[in-house]
Amino acid sequence: MMADMPHWVPPQKPDMMQQIREMEEREKQRNSHRQTDNTNTTKGMNPMEFFTKYAVKD
Incomplete structure (x- = not known):
């Protein structure tokens, strides 16, 4: 019986x-x-990279 256990x-x-x-x-x-x-997608983009790329220059 131990063999079937x-x-x-x-x-x-x-x-x-x-x-x-x-x-x-x-x-x-x-x-x-x-x-x-x-x-052309911003999903998963580094926040610093996003703001330097899309920042409005005064």
């Missing part, structure tokens, strides 16, 4: 190569997000 199996940890691939994929997503932010 349920037991907890820890989840497998990703190996080093899989972690590197995941980090590279996240970096690609961040870079593509930055490129879309630069095209």
Whole structure:
């Protein structure tokens, strides 16, 4: 009966190569997000950059 008893199996940890691939994929997503932010949108823009770009010069 002990052989049929349920037991907890820890989840497998990703190996080093899989972690590197995941980090590279996240970096690609961040870079593509930055490129879309630069095209006439102000979402996610640095406040200092926003005010220096759109400030009215007296």
